Amino acid sequence: QMKGAIFDLDGVIVDTAKYHYLAWRSLASELGFDFTEADNERLKGVSRMRSLDILLEIGRLEFTDAEKLAMADKKNRLYVEYISRLDEAELLPGVRSYLNRLHDSGIGIALGSASKNALFILDKLNIAGLFDAVVDGNKVSRAKPDPEVFLIASQELGLQPGECVVFEDAEAGVAAGKAAGMRVIGIGRPEVLGEADIVISGLHEL
Ligand code: BG6
Ligand code: MG
Numbered sequence: 001q002m003k004g005a006i007f008d009l010d011g012v013i014v015d016t017a018k019y020h021y022l023a024w025r026s027l028a029s030e031l032g033f034d035f036t037e038a039d040n041e042r043l044k045g046v047s048r049m050r051s052l053d054i055l056l057e058i059g060r061l062e063f064t065d066a067e068k069l070a071m072a073d074k075k076n077r078l079y080v081e082y083i084s085r086l087d088e089a090e091l092l093p094g095v096r097s098y099l100n101r102l103h104d105s106g107i108g109i110a111l112g113s114a115s116k117n118a119l120f121i122l123d124k125l126n127i128a129g130l131f132d133a134v135v136d137g138n139k140v141s142r143a144k145p146d147p148e149v150f151l152i153a154s155q156e157l158g159l160q161p162g163e164c165v166v167f168e169d170a171e172a173g174v175a176a177g178k179a180a181g182m183r184v185i186g187i188g189r190p191e192v193l194g195e196a197d198i199v200i201s202g203l204h205e206l
Contacts, residue, residue, distance in 0.1 A: 002183075003163040005102050006153045009113035009136075010044070011169030012187050012203070013095050014125060016115075017044060019082035023075045024055055033059040045170030047114050047143045048072050076117075083117060086124040094204025099130045108132050108157035112149045112166065114140070133157050144172040147180035154180070167203070168196070 010016045021040040028035035039058055043051040052072050056063065063071070088096075102109055110133040111118060118136035122128040133156035135149055142148045154164045166177030169187040174196045177184035186196030193199045200206065 001163070002107060002165045004108035004110060004154060004157040004159040004165070006110045006112045006150055006157075006164055006166045006177075006182070008045070008166075008168045008170065008173050009111055009115055009118050009121060012092070012167050013127075014086065014090055014092060014121060016083060016086075016121065019079055020051075022082060023079040024051065026078055027071060027075050028055060028059060031059055031061060033061075035059075045114060045144055045168075045172045047137065048076065048116065050143065080117065080120070083121055083124065086121060088126050091125055091127070092204075093202055094206065096127065098203040098206055099127060103130055108159060108164075110153040110157050110164075111135060112153045113137065114143060114149070144170070145175035145179060147176050150177055150180040150182060154182070168193075171195075 007013055017040065020043060021037060024040065024043065025035045035055065035058065042054050046054065049072055052068055099109060109131050111122065111131050113136045116137040119128065119134060122131065133153055135153045135156065139152060140149045150166055151161065154161050161181040164182045166182045166184045167187060168174045168177055168184055171192055174184050174186055174193050178195055184196045186193030186199035187202060188199065190199040
């Protein structure tokens, strides 16, 4: 019996991967190399600084920590410009009705995301009020596949891990949910999310 539902944000509630991609690509192009959509797959679910490390690995470039912080900042400013234009129309199919259904059944709803922009995005999508707890990149010190983000979310809901179900689109996120002792619904392709208990293509399927 599910008492709490914990949602990843990027790729589950909204497709922000395309904006992360545009912002990282623009940084790569400034640094003089190509960054493809296939490369971008490696950044899904990964923190901002780790994403930058992967990007620079692809470009075979090395920088000091201070330079890297400045680059991550620059990428984020561009990303925030993109997401400041988000609105409800960009909610992925089925999200609002599923959240409403959970809410009406008294199930606790939490966000478990690596993003430091999570609250801003929930506001833009006009769904912040539906969440009983928001655990994002500002609250968490260990990135997925570490279970920390989901364990804090279940605590904030006042529930045991085993009473919670995680919704995730990234391999590292599925692993984090399993490591937390939760059931995991994978959103995407079974080839990538094999560790999940079930895999669906989106919340509209539920
Ligand atoms: C995750 C995304 O949700 O958040 C990653 O899947 C992103 O692609 C990470 O890098 C951190 O996001 P932000 O908004 O803090 O840069
Ligand atoms: Mg995701």
